Amino acid sequence: MPRALRALRRGITAVVLVGLVLAPSAVDDYTVALLARTLALGLVAVSVALLTGVAGLPTLGQTAPYAAGAYASVVVGGQLSDVGLVHLGVAAAAGAALAAATVPLVVSARGVVVLMITLAVGELVVTIVGRWRSVTGGTDGLAGIPPVRPLWGLPVLATDRARYLYALVVVAVLVGVVLLVLRTRVGLLLRAGRDDEARLRASGHRVALHVAGVHVAAGAVAGAAGSLLVVAQQYVSPADFGFDTSALLLLAVVIGGTWSVGGALIGAAIVIASRDWLFGVLPGQAPLVLGLAFVATVYLLPGAGHRPPAVRGRLLPPALTRRPVPDRPSPTGVRA
């Protein structure tokens, strides 16, 4: 049965991939541009899933490295070269650097404190981006970004379709790398730290190092996504990295199943598509419907009710969770 399931999953993945490759020929240019932007957001959602689901560090601040990557790829990458790969590298480095700078804040925090700190960091980065006019263009954003070529010697990405395919290839490669790494010992250690940090620590692992590592790696992925966003919409402004983006990403990850990296991509696609559709159908009322959708998701999402929350540290005071006290030391036992 597992084998049949796996085959089914592979089949579906293949069909989705083929569909994504063929999509540009089936829809108009505007939709293709939207799809390319959705891919960039999907990649950020993957980094959120990496932190929230796999490592158990719920985050609302992945827009910070995302923004850092986007602006670095315009400002620094634009001066270095017009090759997309260079921009990606610069953006990933910027995202990783920002994440590394915030590691001291995150490494000892758990649970809702992480949400709070990452949210504050993300919002502050957006504020800076909005006010640092000389570099970022302020709230007007940066327009007229020159097109890039994917690799040395290739033609520039002049059409929406070319930009979409470039984004698709980059996302596929990066998600593939993330999935491969998660299949190794690294993935096991991260999940183990999420499920029972105390045991992992007791058996001699340096949990703080794992947390720092996954935080920086997720920052790099989000930074790379920033570069993709710039390529996809050839325009960048602080509005792309606002608080609502973080919340949408979190919703995408929750819909996608929290633990699953692929699910995060699908969740992001659903959330972004429904948001763009809503803005078209109900101009002005979209936030209302979206907010109701958030509330409905909380009440309707199945399954996870019986699962212990996959997060490091204490979520609610024990009396409020009404769970039986476990007979072995839980993460709470050491941290609290």
Add this chain to the structure above:
Amino acid sequence: MAADLGFDPYLVPAVDGVAYGLLVFVAASGLVLCFGVADILNLAHGTLYAIGGYTAAALLDGGWSSLVLALAVGVAAATTAGALVAVLLTRAARRNHLTQALLTFGLALVGGSLLVSAFGPDQPPVRVPAALDGSVVIAGHRYAAYRLVFIGVAALIAGLLHLAVRRTRAGMLVRAAVDDAEMVAVLGVNPARVRVGVLAAAGALAGVAGVLGAPIIGPGPGTADVVLLLSLVVVVLGGLGSMGGTLLAALAVGQIQTLGVALAPSAAPFLLFAAMAAVLAVRARGLATARRAA
């Protein structure tokens, strides 16, 4: 005379910073309560402030009675909204942090959208009572009378809050729930009820801040985000759960936002971030422990 001392041009921004800081404190204190007692990150907190702000804009007509009415209506509305958040959170099947974040953010979106459709997308003007509409002269400078009075009132609120948390039975229950919710439950107090009460009280504080602070941080479509961000920064800087720390942090943020801008306009966007980074870098290790002790 004062000009010779060198600080004169900065006096008005400094006083303004106190007003701003106290406003942020009253708004953030509700968030501290939610966070410390119920472990809830209420992303709708800024919306509760906006409810107060819009109420003030709608009801204030320049008279004292309208101020009293606006306070009563604004506080009642924000308290109800806070209690509603608590009830919805309690009823949610999966009460973990992600659920909380999604639910409260969804409510913030809905609330913000309803407010905009009710009051329009512009920033409505706020009319303070006529007696306070002028300016007074301090040390040779004209300063808005309303803000000066606001400083006094906000300081009074901060003092009353301190007394309520330290001296009243409700405050003791709240502090006990922070320390050991299980023990409070054993003593026969329903922790869920404490939680609803705390969220309602947090809503009331946000409502008071919204009504009284409307002339300073006025209601508008972006208000909820601004207030939430400032409150978050203040709560994190203040050590996550300590009222005294939050007050200090709020006053510091107020000075950064006003005096800092006057002293170093080019560096102003980064000052808040730099302050937060500095404090967190120094205290990062202590944050987790401070929270446990809170």
